[in-house]
Amino acid sequence: MLPPVRYLGPLSAGALAVGFAVLWIVVGPPDGGWASFAGQLAGAEAVLLMSLAMALISLLPVVETWFDGIDRAAIWHRRLSVTGLVLLAPHVMFSSGHRAPAPGGGGQQVGGLLAQAGVWGLLALAAWAIAPRWRTMLPWIGPHLARTAERVTAVPVARRVLAVCRWIFGGYERWRALHRLTGLFLAAAFVHGLLDGTMFGSVVLHWSYLITGGTGLAFYLYREIVARHLTALHDYQVAAVTTVGPGLTEISLTALGRPIVFTPGQFAMLFLETGAGWRRHPFTISSAPHDRFLRFTIKALGDDTTRMQTLVRPGMPAVVGGPHGRFDRSRGTDRQIWIAGGIGITPFLSWLRALDQQSGPAQVDLFYSAQGKAPFADEITALAEAHPGLRVHLHDTTTSGYLTADAVLDTVDTDPGRLSVFLCGPAQMVDSFVRRFRRAGVRSRNLHREHFDWR
Structure with missing residues (x-):
């Protein structure tokens, strides 16, 4: 019996990663240096997993079908990215000091600089992505950090520094804008492997690495350059903003043109032009397809959603993209x-x-x-x-x-x-x-x- 559809995407991604490792092990290092080769394999696997992660957020319809929903694709994007970052540790440990000499040494030097840019850039973005979840990931340390924060913020200078840090690193839009640099850091790591790898005496290994890394960068370029022009967008206008409970807001939109066609249970990307500029968030649609208004029920969980009742007003323009998701009762x-x-x-x-x-x-x-x-x-x-x-x-x-x-x-x-x-x-x-x-x-x-x- 075939596994449920929701497992086909992760299983196929896992099979690809295992098959890639098996191919490299079968070919083996040309000079018998297995320790260095293991480090290079870890780095190549990291590039493969992060390339897969790029594919999962490419917004291609086939990806949503493959992973049974864009929400599941986003979750596996995060998992594959984190696993790829973890593999960088053995890559650095076993590969350092075992590089093949390059003519003139220029390729090695550039490769080393690209490696540092790629690794530190990806680690910084990962730390930033994980930071908002520290309370749930480390519940045992939460109370200690809270008490420490209270003592630190009692100092005026420290309070100002923390305020500046919140401004720099806070906000969904700022995080989203900088998160788009992931592909550039992946490109740096990929080119580093081409310039600095010791395993490329084998044509098979060279091309397997070139295809996987190049495919990931192609998906990244597609998302950044092409996808925005192919995404279906629908023009709306805010009809009403209603408080329905503590920290709970319902926004009703009226279509200005062709309305979005969706299945009950799906979500959409909602773009709102507010007093603070355009804001973009994915929200589940709470209205029925036949309703006069398109409705979103939003809970105050972040900066933008907390200020929704004060920033959004009737008459403001809105754009809706999608729909997405596979949460369907007919299944x-x-x-x-x-x-x-x-x-x-x-x-x-x-x-x-x-x-x-x-x-x-x-x-x-x-x-x-x-x-x-x-x-x-x-x-x-x-x-x-x-x-x-x-x-x-x-x-x-x-x-x-x-x-x-x-x-x-x-x-x-x-x-x-x-x-x-x-x-x-x-x-x-x-x-x-x-x-x-x-x-x-x-x-x-x-x-x-x-x-x-x-x-």
């Missing part, structure tokens, strides 16, 4: 469970609002977990009353604690093998639910999640 069985945590209700809102025009599964149990009164609770309850196959379970964490997978299974009381489960919410919550459902007997191919946390 499930007739017996489904929908689980939403907080802002994770967004794709389910689109599903619910589309029930009048698109028939849903035979029976659905929606579990909506929120702190206090759940936003949209009245609308969701009214929809459930109009559709007998839909049962809604509103869970208030302030009075009932966290929602658990066991509580869901006890409430549904159905053979897990018949269930399809769709989840959207905080990553830790979704991960724990997925593990428990698998142990309970829900098939992996019937577990679906939206990876909105990659945004």
Whole structure:
């Protein structure tokens, strides 16, 4: 039996990386120097993985199909990039001091400079990308760092320095602009390998390296130069900005031309011209395809989303790109469970609002977990009353604690093998639910999640 579609992309990427390593090992070093060769192989694998990472964010439709959604492609882009950076350590350790002499030494010198530029540039971008997630990656050190930060910020000079650092490194748009330099640092590392490699006595190794690195750079150039001219964009105008809960804003847009065609549960790239300039973010669409307005429900999680209510006003222009994503209820069985945590209700809102025009599964149990009164609770309850196959379970964490997978299974009381489960919410919550459902007997191919946390 073939694996679920969502695994085909990662499996094929893994097979390519393994096949590349096997090819190099079979050919072997021309001079028998296996230690140096291992270092060169680690560097070549790093270039291969980062080239694959470039392909995954190229915005080509075939990539989204290959990885079952652009959100999964973005997650694997990050994983492949980090793995490639880790491989640079053995490359440096085993390759240093074992370089073949180059005529005149000029190629070696340039190669060394390019190596330093590529390695340090990629490490800096990786550190910057990981920095916002330090609290979740290192929960045990969080309280200590918080106390240290309080003591440091008590000093006026230190407070000013930190403010400058936040201005330089803060903000999604600034991070996104500098993150586009990844391809240039990859190019530096790639050319370094061509100029400074000791394994290129073999034509096979030379061409395998040239093809993989060159392909990655071709994808990078496509994204930076060509993709923007081929991406489908739709002109809209802000019709309303509504506060629907604490830190929760719903933006309604009206089409100025051809509207976007989407499947309930998909997300789109939303470009908004605000008082602070144009802002671009991926948001899940919360309206149904037939609705008069295109709606996005946005939670204040970053700088731009926090200021959304004050920066965005009716009448402002907007551009919508997409749609993207594969979070589609039609991929499930007739017996489904929908689980939403907080802002994770967004794709389910689109599903619910589309029930009048698109028939849903035979029976659905929606579990909506929120702190206090759940936003949209009245609308969701009214929809459930109009559709007998839909049962809604509103869970208030302030009075009932966290929602658990066991509580869901006890409430549904159905053979897990018949269930399809769709989840959207905080990553830790979704991960724990997925593990428990698998142990309970829900098939992996019937577990679906939206990876909105990659945004």
